[in-house]
Amino acid sequence: MDGCPKNMFHHCSYRVKVLVGEEKYEIVADESLSLLQNLIKSGIPVDNLCGGRGVCGKCAVRAIEGSFSPPTEVEKRWMNILGPNIRLSCQARVLSDAVIELKKMAKVAEGKILTWGVKKETPLRPLVSFQRVKVKPPTLEDQKGDLERLLNVSGGEHYDPLILKDISYLLRESNFEVSLVRYYDEVVDLIPANRDFRILGAAVDVGTTTVVVYLYDLLTGENLGVESAYNEQLRFGEDVISRVEYARRGRDNVEDLRKAVINTINKLIESVSQRIGVDNACIYDMVCAGNTTMLALLLGNDCYYGSIAPYPPPFTSSVRVKARDLGVKINPRGYVRTVPSISMYVGGDIVADIIASRLHEYEGNAALIDLGTNGEIVIKTGEDLFLATSCAAGPALEGYGVRDGMRAVKGAIESVVIDETGRSYYRVIGNTKPEGICGSGIIEAIAWMRIRGIIDEAGKIRKGVSEFVKEDNEGLKFVIVPANASATSREIVLTQKDIRMIQLAKAAIYAALSTLTRVAGLELHVLERIFIAGAFGNYLDIFSAQVLGMLPDIPQEKFSFIGNGSIAGASMMLLSKNFAEEAQAIAKRVKSVELNLIKDFQSEFVKATYIPHMEKERFKNVLNKIKQLTGLM
């Protein structure tokens, strides 16, 4: 059927095939409604912020087959940016049977769960194993000890002496048939054979600002749950430097910091265990990724000497410690181990990123950027040169220290566009009234403030340019949500100070990337692949990040998201010894570069504080897109 007679009461309908990743759907689309309305009516949620006004560009689809209505004026601007076959579904209508592609369905999740790309073929080879044994009961003629009896059949000699507490009772309860739980070759638990049991493990990303816990079933590899929270160490300092400064002022202070992070981890473990209904004593292994300072503080080392030249880390290898020695509330006979680090400023989180992204297996020139309180950059050249560095971005990208900033949890604005009048359209995690704005939302908001001319290229808010620019005793601010629309009945704003913090963060990241690329003898445009890792991972809008000048002006398809690579790599190490061994090898292979020793790094940083950059020619394509979107500039 191609074309249909119209009358007042009848609208023509067409069959539209919708490809979403590997899935295929078919819907019946009414010619008189926008494609967006048809999709939503048919139960296919599509991202959109501006309510169909063609402002946000989030509802874009690829037209593969069929006829569509001609582009509207507003749509044309986006097509210049997004490509010729990309249509805004809020503007386009179908005029025939058609095939379209939607990048992904909008999440209707309650909270924001970062996904990551552990390859499906990851071999399940955890350090924890179990063995079912039948122990010979004692007789008057054979009065051997319970322990000796057990070790006799199990054929090992290593055991955690704390199993002696319950060994006698458990052997009798189970009629001498038990499952031995082993960590490597050490018996760490025995469980009556007639009792159900699970063997779980946890991967932890010990971020400077945010701590994330993933819980796994080590017998099946299944991910059972996720939980995240701000690192309680924040109350002692927002960044690594201020925490080391605090730690240095006394032994008790180091203990404060150590307890704060352990406490954070324990609360997360408890909360995820309770939610999915498992006993946290079933967790026998925990792999912690984090920067070198975070891992050192976890073990009670103040890292002070690492903070002064020549910046020696306290340790870089994978340290293994009994859970009870750290006070971590998993099985006390289990272990906590750290992901190995590269140097004081390139830590286990980056090794985990590499493991997760498989950067070391990439054959061309590639980079990895980990966006967090510290930004870390790794460059791998075709010749197998492996360089890494770190820069201080601060906690603002994770929403911390920004006046209305918050973590990416229910109530956070995670995505924003601003129309030509300065009015914001946004999406809130959990579909509630907004309480604040998280990292991905902040980046988009500032990018759009720049697109709409609300801030200038120096990041300065332009007074009087919009009714949403206001002033209070702390200076100018931009209102994203008016008081009557927020969950707190207070305005949600970005202040001049917030914007300055983000400028410093993004400049640090861009300058680190461009400088390290130069040290590797490359130019940015020869990078064939850029892996983006970090706390807000997949939710980062590349275009906004380029408008901001945080990411370089290279084609969007060269960027790959690995999500929270730190937790992904830690998870892979948890699930397979292979990756644990690989991590040790990688940690030794990567060379750490001190940016402060590199000529021109400082001026590179200063230039990068501009939005997108002081040297406009570096962001030609991006600036061109802005022009096309607005007709300005």
Place this chain on the structure above:
Amino acid sequence: MDGCPKNMFHHCSYRVKVLVGEEKYEIVADESLSLLQNLIKSGIPVDNLCGGRGVCGKCAVRAIEGSFSPPTEVEKRWMNILGPNIRLSCQARVLSDAVIELKKMAKVAEGKILTWGVKKETPLRPLVSFQRVKVKPPTLEDQKGDLERLLNVSGGEHYDPLILKDISYLLRESNFEVSLVRYYDEVVDLIPANRDFRILGAAVDVGTTTVVVYLYDLLTGENLGVESAYNEQLRFGEDVISRVEYARRGRDNVEDLRKAVINTINKLIESVSQRIGVDNACIYDMVCAGNTTMLALLLGNDCYYGSIAPYPPPFTSSVRVKARDLGVKINPRGYVRTVPSISMYVGGDIVADIIASRLHEYEGNAALIDLGTNGEIVIKTGEDLFLATSCAAGPALEGYGVRDGMRAVKGAIESVVIDETGRSYYRVIGNTKPEGICGSGIIEAIAWMRIRGIIDEAGKIRKGVSEFVKEDNEGLKFVIVPANASATSREIVLTQKDIRMIQLAKAAIYAALSTLTRVAGLELHVLERIFIAGAFGNYLDIFSAQVLGMLPDIPQEKFSFIGNGSIAGASMMLLSKNFAEEAQAIAKRVKSVELNLIKDFQSEFVKATYIPHMEKERFKNVLNKIKQLTGLM
């Protein structure tokens, strides 16, 4: 000079050589004074209780050369028992130059310190060692971690992860020159090379009633101090059975018991460390001997199943556990290890006794008796048959549960004789007024009550036989110290109930020895050597113990004291790996015998409750000596 003219103003003097062990002294002795008076005047302290009345027999010396005054009537009685050349120095006078031998000088010690016979040639091979290393400081070109730097020069890979807390600080404080302390191959500490340090170890006898700690310098082998206290577990039950009963009633109860003994050990460690002025963090190794139940409770196992047939112990091997896991206040990175056990009822204390006595190297037929809350017996025959058993003696032999009983500390009556009127002569530890009576004193007092006819052969106090026999609402009692002579202004007595408890204890020991000897196919009189170990060790008066019927009626010279063999063996294991390995081998070699399964054991026990025994012919020599001493019977 032989003989000298006398006048009113001049007494003749002679030179007397006095041999004491390997030492030789020469004194000038006045003919008109007793040898005892001469010895004491010359600064040679001689044991004596009765003030020179010839009652106690403690001041005996061997006459080797020279003429002496003829024996007095009272002295003749003792000479029949002690041998023809033995004189009571309180009765004898010298009539010429002479040579005498004194077995040992009286101790003027403040407390009672048990000595033991670690052979001087014990090789010092502790598990803890140290290595001084110079670590390469980091540079901008060499940013290896502090840990990796350290392991690089030390050439090992094992370390306690808790050293990571201070590693960075300590390396800088010492300008990168440190002493590594190792436990086997594990680095457990690092100490700046410019700082004094000591490496100490502790041997502990975890007795059911009494806990003893010996502190050693592991670099020199020097014994630095000793401390003992009642086991705080006593408040949960006086013997092993009642504690296991208590433990069984709930998990918290096991923890009560575990904490009680750990607390006892910690107080002792703290007190001995403070007294000799060392930091208890210098203690890296602790070897604990004790019966199987005590060692199991130390590790939190309730031992319940070991208390019912077929009596399987929770463990018998030497268990090693981090000090921090037990809560023992030595260096938290150090270890506590147990002496291996033989069976549920023949524990690590007995293995320690064997190590200390070298019983396993004795070529003839020999026995070992450990006197404590449990009495343990080991028989070794010439054919290398090695049998061991245990019997419940109760805490009375350690002064616990006896009305005026106390430990062998300052203020305790440790030795008693009673004269024909029933009056007691005694020695008090620390030379103060007496507060109570300890095990060795109790045994001597009851033996003398039997000799003087104050109790009959059934142990019953004879009313009206002496002014020192009194009665109160709990029945008959015998007054050793009247109220006005005691430190507490209360009488020190032995009650009928006290005597009954001692009868049960001594009967258990004698019956176990005679039964086990029979099981080994031997008779008591073919034993060539009997090693006596236990809490009151060297202070036991063999003659009194024979009068009581606790020890068999065989010549005194066949008995050897090894003192507290439990702590001696633990000390030897602490000081040398050789002995630790030997202990493991011995634990496997000894066969444990269940007395309750042996025919006639029960009737043997009942007969042995008599004093000395229901079958008088078994104690012919002893009864004969009593007769000679008293002219009675």
